[in-house]
């Protein structure tokens with residue numbers, strides 16, 4: 086099984102080209118592959134196939150998501166614990182970069198299908214394997230769906246008011262009054278935060294954010310299905326939205342600094358967001374066939390069929 090390793094602001098992914106939709110992505114085999122000691126290591130997996138092939142292969146049982154055509158490339162995203170998520174903002178930049186660098190796509194702008202719907206991407210400048218690519222992604226509508234709170238880990242287990250934000254996947258964002266970059270760095274985001282499960286029955290990505298200042302915010306994130314990561318693209322969109330709202334503005338442009346770098350989020354007066362940021366492809370190779378077969382076999386109790 087061939088792979089390419091890439092990252093967007095240090096949120097890292099294994100890209101798995103799979104035109105024939107033959108790779109068995111059972112949760113346990115995904116988590117073995119993403120494990121940083123047992124496997125190759127990554128925050129998530131991006132399977133590359135055409136949307137129509139994924140429908141035919143049973144990966145998208147509900148059919149094509151909104152606006153996605155059969156011939157569109159589809160980012161089949163899995164978190165490191167093997168769970169499926171609707172969308173990944175850093176992943177979609179790496180996915181687009183891989184398509185261009187590998188010669189599978191020769192257009193500057195094209196659509197990437199995701200479970201949250203079609204996402205238009207545009208790449209400007211260099212896009213080969215050894216260059217840092219810049220990718221702009223139309224992230225679709227961003228909206229709030231309630232007020233809540235989040236409780237972090239650490240000695241004093243701070244509790245912050247937070248807002249629920251939908252970017253195609255769910256986010257709980259705490260814009261903390263008076264918090265600066267040093268205070269943000271001192272928080273324990275690695276421990277699983279506590280949140281209201283009735284508002285987020287499928288789990289949630291949690292972001293802690295400094296208030297908007299000079300057009301920018303700093304953010305840390307604990308991702309659903311992964312843990313603390315160095316960046317989360319959909320999280321930066323949710324953070325920009327929450328910071329703008331806290332500042333009394335419906336729209337604007339926000340530079341979001343995360344531990345792994347910086348991205349730019351623009352939210353229009355129509356409520357739609359654009360995310361612009363880097364992508365790096367750092368390695369390519371093949372997973373040992375026997376190791377992978379053992380991981381897949383171990384993921385399936387005897388008698389159960391393959392997962393897609």
Ligand SMILES: N[C@@H](CCC[C@H](N)C(=O)O)C(=O)O
Nearest residue numbers: 170173174175254317318319
């Ligand atoms: N890292 C991603 C988000 C990946 C999915 C997320 N963990 C979820 O379960 O919703 C990003 O860059 O957006």
